[in-house]
Amino acid sequence: MRLLAVTVSIGAALLVMTAAPSYAAGGDAIFKKSCTGCHYTDGPAKEKTIADQLAKKGPELWYAGSKFQKDWLAAWLQNPKPIRPLKYNSLTDKNPGDHPKLSAGDAAAVTDFLMGLKSPEVKAGVIKPNESAQARNIFGKKAPCGGCHEYPVKGEVHGGKSGPSLVGASKRLNPDWVYAYLTNIKAFKPVRGMPDFASVLNKKDLASVAAYVAAFE
Numbered sequence: 001m002r003l004l005a006v007t008v009s010i011g012a013a014l015l016v017m018t019a020a021p022s023y024a025a026g027g028d029a030i031f032k033k034s035c036t037g038c039h040y041t042d043g044p045a046k047e048k049t050i051a052d053q054l055a056k057k058g059p060e061l062w063y064a065g066s067k068f069q070k071d072w073l074a075a076w077l078q079n080p081k082p083i084r085p086l087k088y089n090s091l092t093d094k095n096p097g098d099h100p101k102l103s104a105g106d107a108a109a110v111t112d113f114l115m116g117l118k119s120p121e122v123k124a125g126v127i128k129p130n131e132s133a134q135a136r137n138i139f140g141k142k143a144p145c146g147g148c149h150e151y152p153v154k155g156e157v158h159g160g161k162s163g164p165s166l167v168g169a170s171k172r173l174n175p176d177w178v179y180a181y182l183t184n185i186k187a188f189k190p191v192r193g194m195p196d197f198a199s200v201l202n203k204k205d206l207a208s209v210a211a212y213v214a215a216f217e
């Protein structure tokens with residue numbers, strides 16, 4: 001009887017240990033201290049309004065582990081270059097490019113913490129980066145995505161400035177997240193500046209345009 005109780009409590013302890021997210025010690029504490037003032041790490045989007053979004057000075061990070069590529073994230077946190085041409089939530093002011101910087105050690109710990117924040121809406125291994133004429137037409141003319149997003153054309157930057165730049169998306173974004181975002185945008189954030197394309201383009205077109213974005217150098 002006593003032996004059984006011991007086994008049960010060891011079992012429970014193991015369960016608690018394995019259930020804990022596997023990020024390096026400290027990343028969550030650094031985040032709480034230096035980052036929560038400007039970023040949400042709790043989701044999902046249906047629990048938030050546009051007013052909630054505007055209450056934070058930076059974008060949602062509750063699905064960061066599904067959205068970003070790990071190497072890009074660790075490097076960007078040490079040397080953050082502007083992603084949005086304009087200041088976050090502004091259509092007139094230039095991005096001041098003043099994001100806080102982390103040391104290499106802190107960036108690695110925070111990256112481990114953020115990469116643990118996943119959204120179940122993102123299915124892995126669906127989209128392979130690929131440039132097709134069909135997607136180029138959707139991106140440049142039909143949608144047109146390029147009216148609001150910067151994108152690369154033979155080493156030059158083209159496109160509009162109201163959305164985040166998609167230059168370098170091949171290194172920054174997870175292709176499967178791009179597809180999930182285009183097909184089910186409301187699962188990630190209350191819809192505002194980015195149109196909901198799920199009822200405008202069919203799934204095949206959305207997959208090809210996601211693959212196209214995911215190939216941007």
Ligand code: HEC
Binds near residue numbers: 031083102
């Ligand atoms: C004063 C507010 C502020 C603080 C503090 C802050 N951020 Fe940010 N963060 C922003 C803004 C604004 C952006 C958008 C920057 C851009 O588009 O260039 C951003 C962008 C990001 C991004 C890219 C998100 C995306 O969707 O493009 C990550 C990752 C990030 N921050 C992580 C952090 C971490 C980690 C910390 C703490 C060390 C932190 N931030 C602290 C305001 C802040």
Ligand code: HEC
Binds near residue numbers: 145148195
């Ligand atoms: C009317 C302007 C507009 C159009 C057209 C538009 N977007 Fe966007 N897009 C935005 C804005 C604004 C955001 C940022 C939304 C937010 O963070 O709330 C965004 C966000 C994104 C993101 C996420 C980028 C990031 O780093 O967070 C991707 C990917 C994207 N758009 C791809 C596309 C594609 C592909 C198309 C065409 C099928 C498209 N967009 C058309 C304005 C636009």
